[in-house]
Amino acid sequence: METTEYLDCEIARTTEDGDRWFQRVRLPRKSGMTIQEVLRHVADEVDGTFAFFEHSCKRGFCGSCLVTANGRKVLSCRTLVPPGPGPLRIEPALKTSKDFWPAAD
């Protein structure tokens, strides 16, 4: 599949009442971009209301970055975004308090 210059994403968000909706975001594809970077990009460059907290060992073993991408559970720090224009749908796989912010236990 040909690699495009951009990637369309559907990012799971939660309303104040805890309902889920999907935010559509088109972002520039960077070489070697991981799924975690998509979330970081949305948090840092696109939308200041997006709740996202990364700890992450960045080494693919701590498990804190687990998400569901196009229906499959993956460690987002060690999973590249798929080729093609998308859409790439990203949802939390762990318990969260809002958007992708982890729930404190």
Added chain:
Amino acid sequence: METVREQYDVVIIGSGGAGLRAALAAAEQGARAVVITKGQPQWSGGTLSAHYSFCAVLPTAMPGDSPDVFAADILRSGEGISDPKVVGVLAEKAGEAVAFAQSLGVTFDPAEEGSRVPHLGWLAGHTYARAVHVGNAVGRELMRVLLKAVRKAGIPVHAFTYATDLIVEDGVLAGVAAWHLPTGEPRIYEAPAVVIATGGGSQIYELNTNPVEATGDGYGIALRAGVELIDMEFVQFYPTVFVAPTGARGLMFNSGILVPKGARLLNRRGEDFWDRYGVGPLVNATRDVMCRVMSQEIAAGGGTERGGLYITTRGIDPRDLPQLQEKLLQDVGVDTDAPEREVAPGAHYFMGGIRIDGHAATSLPGLFAAGECTGGIHGANRLAGTALSENQVFGAIAGRNAARFALQGGRRVKADDGGADRVTEPVRELMRRSGAAAGGKDAVHPLEGWKHVQSVMQRLVGPTREEAGLRQAIGLLDAVRGDWDARLAARTPSPAHNRDIAKALDLRNMADTGWCVAQAALARKESRGAHVRLDAPDTDTAWTASLVIRRKERDAVIGKLERGRGDG
């Protein structure tokens, strides 16, 4: 939002190995302790990333080994400026720390199959083999048992609770001010005793091996309270850290294994530059020499666009590369068949930090500290395999002594409203400026500040330094600490789950930490261990001394501590 007040005997800031160990020790003394952490204990802190070793002199040590020999190894590695008393405590108590970890349920890899005696690994710089290990994940295993014990003891751990400052009333420690990130609630934790266990500050560098939380929070908190720091100019760099691709950035490529097998370093033009620097063969070079030469080659224009060099493994059997990492690299898009990898020196560990004595006490009564955030043990260079020993030994001592201080007459001072307001003011100010309308055109996004500090530190206060660059760095960081700080704004005015606020609080600590490293590096007019001044390349016996630094108003007060002369 209403400020929430809670009272404890001991507040522990940080939930890594040192913080959790301190919590257990404080609770054992009967103190009411709480751990507050800006992240979550199961996923935060540097301890989790400690792969291989936990060094100690065990009852089953090699013949000839003793705490004195261990201490001598640490002192030699520290190049004459470690505090011998603190080092002595570490060497003496590390064996007990290993036994404590075993009592909580860590099973170290055995010397022989079926044996209960741990295998001892041999690390560079150690006279004897003394590293116990659990596969490739000793830190993760230690964290698992510590957290289980903390939960069992019923010690509260407040996650996503960002300690902003100490509250000090008329010179007496009264507690900690914090910001609860998920709700945006200011919190006052009143306590006569506090333990800082916040880990290191390597995130102040563009390229580093640390978790994203390592923003020097303990240094910032201590500096703003007038507490003394020591040896801050000594930052350990790891020579071969991936700069690209983004998913691999910050990973260490093990030069210790690959260089002896024949790996070489190349500049962006593909030239093998090593021999031009006249420092002997690459295969004999220690990490700090590698960092110095690589840093000089990058500064001389040999670096790639991304500020890296290449390490080539041409001629090395691919099966000799670390296999677990190769799988990870493949996942993040590194062409693992390519013999060249793009690497550069990255910040790895802070040798210096909050000055402690052998009782883990700081210069402020009631304030104790443990782990990477402290200084005095490693001096100018850290001996391999001592980070867990340090955080477990001094975590225990700090927790115990903080509890005793609180229970045996530590003055309980109410954080009066004025004091509490003063320390929560930075966040309230930030909130007032937040949102599109409030920030105005001068508003600075906290992440812009992050990038700026990281770039300044990497370029001007990295593995090699010189006076003009250090002066420039101090000026730039002063601006971040002053003018920028007054313009920082979050993009959204909601106090809850606000990532920009967390990043702004980090930035405050990063700027104070970087400023302190640069000040100490400017003051030390020689080269020693991890501190290399290109304009003063020799080690000078007149500088066999530590620099103690504290903040007064906005300025640095720096004193020279010569231990040989009776004031250590």
